[in-house]
Amino acid sequence: MFRIAICDDERQFRKRIHDILIEYMNENDILYEIDEFESGKDFISLGINLAKYDIVFLDVNMDELDGMETAQKIRKVSNDVFIVFVTAFITCAPQGYSVGAIRYILKNNVNFPELIFECMDAISLNMNYVAQxxxxxxxxxxxxxxxxxxxxxxxxxxxxxxxxxxxxxxxxxxxxxxx
Structure with missing residues (x-):
């Protein structure tokens, strides 16, 4: 089972990512739980419980606690969580590597669904996940x-x-x- 968090202050992008992930999980017969958070602050408020997530999709540009700060706080709790930055800003991509992000996906990319699918394939491979x-x-x-x-x-x-x-x-x- 994959436990996934989507952390983005824009509801339409949370929904879009959510829908793409559901399509991926159903096509690959994978059990999943997906939770959505409106801010990095909301997600970090879980404390140690944020480590229950296998994957976190983070927007970089959020009020109060941005995606990079959120990722740094995630890393203080767990190094096992896969972090995927999903944002409209390419300029922060190099910073994403400092927190061990597995992907940096641009929201406005015409291949957005394919990029999410490829990202999930890479994560599945890294997790050694094989659907029996x-x-x-x-x-x-x-x-x-x-x-x-x-x-x-x-x-x-x-x-x-x-x-x-x-x-x-x-x-x-x-x-x-x-x-």
């Missing part, structure tokens, strides 16, 4: 199931019902007879 999947053969065809999302398989008289977690419990397949 299993292939099941049914009379109606083959289905691949992400094991991380699988809650249980129920057998009912030679029929199988798969239930998985995707924000809520739901059936991912109709009941099929196995071969």
């Amino acid at each position: 999947k299993k292939k099941f053969n049914f009379n109606e065809g083959t289905k691949i199931v992400a094991l991380e999302r699988l809650l249980y398989i129920e057998s009912r008289l030679h029929k199988l019902e798969f239930l998985h977690y995707g924000g809520q419990v739901k059936k991912i397949f109709n009941i099929w007879q196995t071969r």
Whole structure:
């Protein structure tokens, strides 16, 4: 499971990043939790609990506590959090390396979604994260199931019902007879 924080003072960019991340997670069958914060101050107020996040998407230009200051405070708590700067300002990019940022993504880039996807691929690789999947053969065809999302398989008289977690419990397949 990926625990992600988005810290940006602009609601529309928080939502845009959130939507792109949900698309990425769903395409890759990854469980996730995404929380949003309006300021660096709000995020840092979590104290030691901010270390529960695997990834933090930070805007550089925020009131009170900017993204660079927020990143420095994150590093005082944890060196394991992946920091991704998402901003409209290229001038701060070199500073991002001083806090070990994995990416510096410009908000106005036409390839913004692709850059977020590539960033998540790089983070997955760095985390050695591999989605475990299993292939099941049914009379109606083959289905691949992400094991991380699988809650249980129920057998009912030679029929199988798969239930998985995707924000809520739901059936991912109709009941099929196995071969």
